Amino acid sequence: MKKLIIPTFCFAVLSTVAFEEKISAAPLHAEKASIEDVMFVHVSSGSLNMRKNGAEDASIVAKLANGTQVTVYSESKGWAKIKANGKGGYVSTKYLSAAKPGTVTKAAVTVKTTTKYVNVSTGSLNMRKSGKATASIVAILSKGTKVTVYSESNGWAKVKANGMDGYVSTKYLSTAKPGSGSTAVMPEKTTTKYVNVSSGTLNMRKGGSESASIVAKLSKGTKVTVYSESNGWAKIKANGKDGHVSAKYLSTTKPGTGSTAVTPEKTTTKYVNVSSGTLNMRKSGSESASIVAKLSKGTEVTVYSESKGWAK
Template sequence: MLCMALTPLPVCAAEMDNILQAAGVTSMLETKLSTEEYIAFAQQAQGAAWGYTNIGIANVESGNLNVREIPSTDGKMVGKMPKHSACEVLEIADGWAHIQSGEVEGYVSTDYLLTGPDAKLKANEIVRTVVVVNGDGLNVREAPDTESAILTQVASGEEMDYLETLDGWIKVAVDADEAYVSAEYVTVEEKLDTAITMTELLYGQGVSDVRVDLVEYAKQFVGNRYVWGGTSLTKGADCSGFVLSIFKKYGISLPHHAASQAGYGTKISAGDLQPGDLVFYGNKRGSINHVAIYIGGGQVVHASNERTGIKISNYTYRTPVKYVRLLQD
């Protein structure tokens, strides 16, 4: 365990290397930081846990890290770890790590997995503070006041990004909007994302090939950036830009505006939802301000906000206001 005195002593370059190598922080050696900063990083990494004994972090440029049933590229896929998602590393052998991430257990290539202090340092950078809803139908308001307008309702167990604690209220991000919830009905906690199960990636029977293809295409961008006004699936898109670019590949032209997109296609009910249909969200007055693509299994993929990027959520993570079908098959 590294210790640092209240008044840091001078450390020569060779001693600094030895300290860092002993701590296992080899990736930090090329960074232009002071000795004290290096040591502080190492101490911080050693103290971080988030419920993990031996943490691993998916280290892919974009997309997902495949989790397989056996330690082989021929192994059946049992899940996917989005970029920067976390796992418990159970064992490492022959270039493969046996991991547990959320509900997914399997093997990933160590070429794309940070482990040890490097993983803890990365976790320190990417950990998110979230607000977890403790009761059904939590009102999300425009201002920290029970008389303020209700923007939407959020179901029990759903998460919102934490922004600030006020007197009896928590300021949150609901997709790209800022809003407020009563602190009495939520819990604030730190979270690292985990793997997506194959169940979350499957479709119902009777779904057309084009719907399966569209949804699979959309999901490969999970973990990529959210950029306001953007339409790039790799460099960044906002909610309507993400939908616009996905459907463009399938010959459907849409405007770059969620409320305008809601005017296209055929309005359907929640019970008629199929993978590839659109789910729209808004405030209690019905003004649409967000759009997502239904992927089956009660879930949507969408460009949420700058903190979470493109992600998968339950389609009722907030109250939907409209469902639309663009694919007529």
């Protein structure tokens, strides 16, 4: 009996030791991702710095080449906590794509985006779950917050801000950061007036002076957009051209209408902002409408109204 028991006992002990050694030698499981998103590095050139924490001045722990697969654990304030090539760290979310660069898939990040800023006169801007005023609020954005705009429709913009996705009202976004001094920060206040000369035409000049060169001749009744008036001269836009005219030959009513007062048409000044190419100006608010002009990036436009994603 002793001869039979002892070998069995020894085998059991050796098996237990071997099992324990196997456990201790096994690699520790990586932190379980709260998101568990598999994404890819998407840089146009060079490599992406993976940093020790979510800050631009944090030390670099690795450099990731374009197309590198990463596991995303969480996203916050424009930074993603990831694991790549066996190392953990943080990278900027704007350089991550849901599809590997070069693959053709609907999930690929090929959406044209624009950068805008929250521009509220007081308080803050509600970012909502959907493009409705009654939708739940997912974040509160302060003035000057930088947002990535994916699309705009019916007065709402689909955006990403501080690492979160949602919708905000387009009227509280500007193409330049408030206080940066850019002319695109706030819409310019304008009024609509009409050329009112008793005979002949009105000279539109390059500057507010009788000696300034003439850029156009405006006939009676011509509709003009007035930007400002100073020292008897009005800075205007008429027939697609900018210049100055004598303010005394402008009236708030169209000559011959018999009206004593016309409410100036409220307009705003905006600028074309395309990432590449030009913007088609169409005859009506439809993709199938004929193209009347192609506008380059930065072109100043006077907006009369906006409806269903189209601006007149």
